[in-house]
Structure formats: structure tokens, C-alpha cells
Amino acid sequence: MDDLYVFHLQQELRSVETHFERFVENHNHLVGGATPTEMGSHDALWETVEELYKEVCSKLNRLISSSKVESNVTDGARDCPISSLDGHLVDLKLDPLAIPSFDGDMCKWLAFKDAFETLVHHSAYPEAFKLGKLRQAVNVASVPLIGGIYSGGYQEVWNALKERYDNKKQLAELHVSRFLNLKAATLESSQSLLSIVDTVHESLRALRVMDIPIHHWDAIAVPIVVTKLPAVTKRDWCMTCSPTDIPQLEDLLKFLEKRAHSLSSEPSTALMVCRQQRPVRAHVATTDAALCAHCSLPHRIAKCPTVLALNLEQRFEAIRRLQLCYKCLRAGHSLRQCSSGNCRNCGRKHNTILCRAKVNNASTLGSSITSPVSNNVPAEVQTTSTA
Incomplete structure (x- = not known):
């Protein structure tokens, strides 16, 4: 291919760029006066025309490059190999790099600015194309200065965006x-x-x-x-x-x-740590449960000599003061919630050491014990322990 053909391709490329600039300018005017319901059709038109523009420019640039390569081969000027397959030049079409979107978050500004300047700002694209790409990449709802009926040319909009977000101190x-x-x-x-x-x-x-x-x-x-x-x-x-x-x-x-x-490589590490900690907590809980709530010695309160030495009313008072269950003599629940067994002596809902019937039997044998029923004994326990 001769130089005339390459010149013709370059002229076609410039013509396409000019037509696209005019399209972008007219499109911006239409968008500026469009209603919200009309924006969908305008966006669809923009995407269609932009895709055609990039496709045409890509094909023209590839033809220009291949023409120059063939011309250099003919003249013996090429000194580096071109990728080929079965003797034919390989025509590779790469997907365009995506520009990260920007929604006004300062944390995302530096990444957006670097990518946009590299891919668009420093390129040879027309100013109208750069402005269109900028409006595509920036969320207008979060950054209103990008939108509007008329916001100026590309350089004005880009400078305004940098003045607001490219603040080194912030x-x-x-x-x-x-x-x-x-x-x-x-x-x-x-x-x-x-x-x-x-x-x-x-x-x-x-x-x-x-x-x-x-x-x-x-x-x-x-x-x-x-x-x-x-x-x-x-x-x-x-x-x-x-x-x-x-x-x-x-x-x-x-x-x-x-x-x-x-x-x-050890997904159960956290679980293993928890399992290692459980025996320690269980040991502490078992140790606490083995201590008498009344005297803190290592025996159950039902076997506590100090408690057994009290009369029935004093036992009720001690259990009430320690906030223990009247049935199992443990803390943490009420008598109604207790699932322990009933009194072994009379079968009612109280602990055996609080059984009035047992005390009454002892009284018939000559023991002198005051009646256990008092205002300090819960009504439920009084009822269940009354013969």
C-alpha cells in the first residue's frame, strides 16, 4: 500500500472525529433540556453512537498501522518481528479499559483521577469526547457540578472537579x-x-x-x-x-x-481457640457450684451444718436472702421454673430440709420447734408444704 492510501485513511479518521464532536455538542444541548422521562432514550443513543465511533476509529487505526508496517517491510526498514499466525498478521482487538466511577467519596478520588488522566485526559481524543466520558464516569446525582443545562467545556469542568476534590490537605x-x-x-x-x-x-x-x-x-x-x-x-x-x-x-x-x-490453611483456628477456652470456664463454673452459698465451704447447701442447725423459719429466711430456689437450693431460676424432684419426705414442691411435715413429726416426739409458716415464706411454698 502506498502513502496515498495511508493519507486517505488518516483523512477519514479526522472526518469521523469531527462528526463525533458535532454529535456530542448537539447531544449535550438535547440532554440539557430533556425531561427525566426522556433521559433513557438519550443515554441509549449515546451508547450506540459511542460504540460505533470507537469501532470505526479502531478499524481505521489498525488499517493505518498495518499499512505503515507493510510499507516498512517493503522498504526493508522493519527490524523487529510482528506477531503472526501461519504467515498472516494477527489482528488483536483488546477490550477497552474501564474507568472507575466516582461518586463524590474523597477516598476514591485519587484512584479515579489517576485512571481518568491516564486513559482519557492525556489522550488525543476530542474535547467533546473527553467531556462525554467524564460525565459517564461521574455520578451526577452525587456530584451536581458535572450535570446541569450547560456546565462549560471539558477543561472547565475537569478543573472545577479537581478544585473541589483534589485538596491535598483534606x-x-x-x-x-x-x-x-x-x-x-x-x-x-x-x-x-x-x-x-x-x-x-x-x-x-x-x-x-x-x-x-x-x-x-x-x-x-x-x-x-x-x-x-x-x-x-x-x-x-x-x-x-x-x-x-x-x-x-x-x-x-x-x-x-x-x-x-x-x-x-487452618480454617478452624478460631473454633480451636474457643474449644481450648471452654474447659477453663467449665472448671471455674464447677468449682463455684461446689461451694456452699451460705458458708462458702466445699459442700452442698443441703448438707451445710450451719444451715441444718437453723430452725425451719431461719432456713427459709437464709434461702430467701441468698435468692435461691426453694426446691433445688440453686440460684438463677424461680420455683416455678425448677425441674428438680420434689420433697423426699412429703412429695410436695420444696426441698427436703424445708419440709414442715418432717418438723411436725419431730414435734410429736417432743421437739419444741416454732411453726415455719411466716410472712417471709413465699405463698407458693407455704401452700405446698401445708398438710
Whole structure:
């Protein structure tokens, strides 16, 4: 192919770009005066025309490039191989890179700005095309300055967006605050450790992009991160540190990455920790239950010599004061909720050591015991213990 053909292709490409600029300009005017119900059809038209524009430009650019390559081959000027398959040039069509959306969240601004400037702002696309891509990538509902009937040309809108969100002071405060307020990890799990690592990397990377000197923050950053670690991980990290040298933040993050990968192969780590703790709690509970609630000696209250030495009314008073069940002599539930057995002497709903019938039998043998029924005895117990 000769140079005339390449020139013709370049002219066609410029013509397509001009027509697309005119379309974008007219489309913006239509959108500015459209009602909410008409926006769907305008958006559909934009997507269709934009897809055709990109497809035509892609084909023309490939033809121009292949024509130049063939011309260089003919002239012997090519000194590097071109990918081929069975002697034919391979025509690869790559999917366009997606521009991250921006909804006004300051945390997302730096990532959006870098991607948009690389893919669109610094490209050779027409200004109208850049403005259309900017309006597509930014949520108009969250960032109203992008919309409106007429918001100016692309450069004006882009400058206004940067003036509002590209605020170094606010961005620095935001990412420093995010680093200082790391969420503490309570479990020895891979997910919790990687969450800390990712947050630290994202915050410090953002500060580094803003040319803030974070390279010498180890003496401050490491203790902050260590306070957010679970107990076992914190202990293992401290065991690896020098007693005199200041640890490096990068070494701590690598240690956490390595430990997270080791924990990921042990999914039941948290469950194992809980199971290891259960016997300790059970032992404490058993020990407490074996102590008498009245004298704190290791026997049941039903066998307590001090309680058995009291008369029946005094026993009722002691049980009431300790807030124990009148049936099983344990705490934590009422007489109505108790599932323990009844009195072994009379079969009614009270403990055997509180049985009035037993006391009455003792009275017939000559014992002098005061009647147990008093205002301090619950009505339910009085009723069930009355012969």
C-alpha cells in the first residue's frame, strides 16, 4: 500500500472525529433540556453512537498501522518481528479499559483521577469526547457540578472537579485518620489480618502519591499497627523483633501477610481457640457450684451444718436472702421454673430440709420447734408444704 492510501485513511479518521464532536455538542444541548422521562432514550443513543465511533476509529487505526508496517517491510526498514499466525498478521482487538466511577467519596478520588488522566485526559481524543466520558464516569446525582443545562467545556469542568476534590490537605487528613483508626482484629484469622494489611497499604500509598514523606514513619506506624493485632499474633511479632532496633513497617506487613497465609490453611483456628477456652470456664463454673452459698465451704447447701442447725423459719429466711430456689437450693431460676424432684419426705414442691411435715413429726416426739409458716415464706411454698 502506498502513502496515498495511508493519507486517505488518516483523512477519514479526522472526518469521523469531527462528526463525533458535532454529535456530542448537539447531544449535550438535547440532554440539557430533556425531561427525566426522556433521559433513557438519550443515554441509549449515546451508547450506540459511542460504540460505533470507537469501532470505526479502531478499524481505521489498525488499517493505518498495518499499512505503515507493510510499507516498512517493503522498504526493508522493519527490524523487529510482528506477531503472526501461519504467515498472516494477527489482528488483536483488546477490550477497552474501564474507568472507575466516582461518586463524590474523597477516598476514591485519587484512584479515579489517576485512571481518568491516564486513559482519557492525556489522550488525543476530542474535547467533546473527553467531556462525554467524564460525565459517564461521574455520578451526577452525587456530584451536581458535572450535570446541569450547560456546565462549560471539558477543561472547565475537569478543573472545577479537581478544585473541589483534589485538596491535598483534606486528602492527607482523611487517609491519616483512616490509618490511625484501624479496626482492631479480635480473632486470629486470615481475613482480619489481611484487612489490616490492606488498609495500611491503601492509606500510605495514597499519602505517598501526594508526595508526603512517609518513609521514616516506622517508629510511629509500627506501634499503632501492633496495638490492633490479636494477642497471639502480637506476641509472635514481638518475639521476632530486636530488643534495641526500631522495627520496620514493611517487615511487620510482610510478617502479617505470611501469618495470614498460614492461618488460611487452618480454617478452624478460631473454633480451636474457643474449644481450648471452654474447659477453663467449665472448671471455674464447677468449682463455684461446689461451694456452699451460705458458708462458702466445699459442700452442698443441703448438707451445710450451719444451715441444718437453723430452725425451719431461719432456713427459709437464709434461702430467701441468698435468692435461691426453694426446691433445688440453686440460684438463677424461680420455683416455678425448677425441674428438680420434689420433697423426699412429703412429695410436695420444696426441698427436703424445708419440709414442715418432717418438723411436725419431730414435734410429736417432743421437739419444741416454732411453726415455719411466716410472712417471709413465699405463698407458693407455704401452700405446698401445708398438710
